[in-house]
Amino acid sequence: MRLSRPGKKIVNILLVLAVTQVIGWGTVSLPAIVGRQVATDLGMDISAVFAGSSILYVVMGVCAPLLAKGFTRFGARRVMMAGAVLAAPGFVLLSVSTGPVLYFAAWVILGAAGSATLATAAYIMLNEVAGRNAKSAIGALMLMTGLSSSIFWPTTAFLSEMIGWRGVCLTYAAMMVLVCLPFYFFGLPRRTFPGEEALPTAMAAGPTTIAHKGTFALIVTAIALNAFVTFGFAAVLIELLQAEGLLTPQAIAFGSLLGVIQVCARGLDFVGGGRWDGITTGLVAGISLPVAMLLLMVGDGTYWTVAGFILLYGLGSGALAVSRATIPLVFYDKAEFAKATSRIALPLNLISAASPPILIGLLTQLGSHALLGLATLCSCGALLILFLLSRRRPSIEATVLQKA
Helix, strand or coil: CCCCHHHHCCHHHHHHHHHHHHHHHHHHCCHHHHHHHHHHHHCCCHHHHHHHHHHHHHHHHHHHHHHHHHHHHHCHHHHHHHHHHHHHHHHHHHHCCCCHHHHHHHHHHHHHHHHHHCCHHHHHHHHHHHHHHHHHHHHHHHHHHCCHHHHHHHHHHHHHHHHHHHHHHHHHHHHHHHHHHHHHHHHCCCCCCCCCCHHHHHHHCCCCCCCCHHHHHHHHHHHHHHHHHHHHHHHHHHHHHHHCCCCHHHHHHHHHHHHHHHHHHHHHHHHCCCCCCHHHHHHHHHHHHHHHHHHHHHCCCCHHHHHHHHHHHHHHHHHHHHHHHHHHHHHCCHHHHHHHHHHHHHHHHHHHHHHHHHHHHHHHHCCHHHHHHHHHHHHHHHHHHHHHHHCCCCCHHHHHHHHC
16 A cells, blocks of 8 residues: 555655554563563563563553543654653663562553553544544554564563562663653654634534444444453463463564564555545454464463464454554544544553453363353454444445535
């Protein structure tokens, strides 16, 4: 897919967001690699350690609606800069944790910072500067940021061997201030293109006139079910592969390949982005998830079944990440997209927060088949809802009349 001439002007912004999103998501994913070290050092249960990720998502979700006014009043650049500054003391506090209180407090700070910098913030930034090119811009961003786990999982594993998990946290705190903050300050526009002043008014208006309330509920449910699986697996994948019989280095190697495969899937969606909307992407990608789960369940941990699982799950989850971000574009215009995205963030992050402890609990208490069975049910449920949404697409004529 080719970017339009106005779209080419945001290449630098996309690069800035790509680097900072990779760093942002990669650094907060450290429990996936050092979770057992943290549990042993702090005398905590492994499920409690993974609950830190849950707190991150809950706080991100709670803060998202509160930050909506900040995004519209000050612009995404300033909000993201503030988030980078806030993230640094969060990692510092994590590095000096001696028990659950300081540990969880650190994740509260990181959650507030993440709400200002990760995912929703980046999409709002792109919506401000890209306008009608928002879908292609989001797809391009997710294409570049899909390597987050492939870069940071082995990086975290290497650093933890060299300087311990506390040293990793301090290193990531320095990255927030020395890398992300300058990127936001120098690389993002101080204010968006003309017409942005109309955004607060549009966002302050009532519910969208394009999508019915029932449709919004279906959108939220489909996104939440898929997020329950993909966000949860991002946290517990290494543990899951170890439960299937892989050694830790093998599990990390397979897990790192996942990011590459997810990028390939997002690349295919990006190339076909002019023809596929978020619902079509979700339907096609959603089929591969339950197939991947069933393959791992019946494969007895053999290398070829693990490889098949990583391939199918990587392709599906990679494309679904784009689908989650772009489904609202099917039903909402530019101003309403920002509003809908902020509203979706709360339930999305709450379900994402619940996923890691639920999945790690199932894995440790009942085994990998219980985890995979629940993931299969959620994936099938999301697929059904996406099919219902596909039948509610507004026609081109109806959308034009609504916007007139």
